[in-house]
Amino acid sequence: MAKFEVMDHPLIQHKLTMIRDKNVGTKVFRETVREISTLMTYEVSRTMPLKDVEVETPICKTTKKSLAGKKVAIIPILRAGLGMVDGITEMIPAAKIGFIGMYRDETTLKPHEYFVKLPEDIAERQLFIVDPMLATGGSAVMAIDALKKRGAKETAMKFVSLVAAPEGVKAIQEAFPDVDIFTAALDDHLNEDGYIVPGLGDAGDRLFGTK
Ligand SMILES: O=P(O)(O)OC[C@H]1O[C@H](OP(=O)(O)OP(=O)(O)O)[C@H](O)[C@@H]1O
Ligand SMILES: O=c1cc[nH]c(=O)[nH]1
Numbered sequence: 001m002a003k004f005e006v007m008d009h010p011l012i013q014h015k016l017t018m019i020r021d022k023n024v025g026t027k028v029f030r031e032t033v034r035e036i037s038t039l040m041t042y043e044v045s046r047t048m049p050l051k052d053v054e055v056e057t058p059i060c061k062t063t064k065k066s067l068a069g070k071k072v073a074i075i076p077i078l079r080a081g082l083g084m085v086d087g088i089t090e091m092i093p094a095a096k097i098g099f100i101g102m103y104r105d106e107t108t109l110k111p112h113e114y115f116v117k118l119p120e121d122i123a124e125r126q127l128f129i130v131d132p133m134l135a136t137g138g139s140a141v142m143a144i145d146a147l148k149k150r151g152a153k154e155t156a157m158k159f160v161s162l163v164a165a166p167e168g169v170k171a172i173q174e175a176f177p178d179v180d181i182f183t184a185a186l187d188d189h190l191n192e193d194g195y196i197v198p199g200l201g202d203a204g205d206r207l208f209g210t211k
């Protein structure tokens with residue numbers, strides 16, 4: 001079984017609590033999602049492979065570590081995943097970015113895919129699939145499936161969310177046991193409308209000011 005990690009660093013908890021508040025407006029919500037994503041990148045990238053490189057300091061030559069091999073692609077699930085991209089590219093500026101457009105039917109809660117545009121070499125990259133909300137897990141499972149069908153490796157995938165429901169974590173783990181899952185919070189359950197409780201509401205609407 002791959003990794004499942006709740007990243008409960010105090011700064012992350014503090015910022016996430018701020019944006020759970022329904023009175024927080026679009027500007028602060030967007031800025032804070034970006035900040036949390038940057039903080040999460042430290043931990044999500046912890047296992048990135050390193051190689052030895054020679055470097056000449058002003059004092060002497062030495063051998064030190066540098067990132068090796070596998071490059072990163074960030075794959076936001078549209079729309080809400082877009083809110084996490086800038087925070088991650090702040091730390092990994094050379095990452096390529098692919099897009100999977102998906103919306104969840106409000107009645108059936110089933111995901112519908114409407115757009116896919118990926119870097120050509122996803123099979124050779126570590127993939128950070130990002131979406132602030134992991135609810136039933138339907139969207140995440142469909143996105144991972146879309147990536148696998150295009151050659152991406154399950155062991156190279158990390159799913160990164162801000163708020164997850166136990167149902168969503170279970171859905172990914174059952175369908176794709178080799179995908180690592182990182183979340184800033186594991187909440188209680190889903191309500192009858194499929195929203196995470198306590199959650200933070202509809203992340204896409206709060207990020208983009210829609211209803
Ligand atoms: O785990 P699930 O039950 O599939 O729900 C989670 C999905 O729902 C939200 O997207 P939404 O459909 O609201 O689209 P949006 O990002 O365009 O708002 C959210 O950003 C996830 O993609
Ligand atoms: O709580 C939820 C569940 C799905 N999508 C959201 O944006 N929020």
Ligand SMILES: [Mg+2]
Nearest residue numbers: 202203204205
């Ligand atoms: Mg939405």
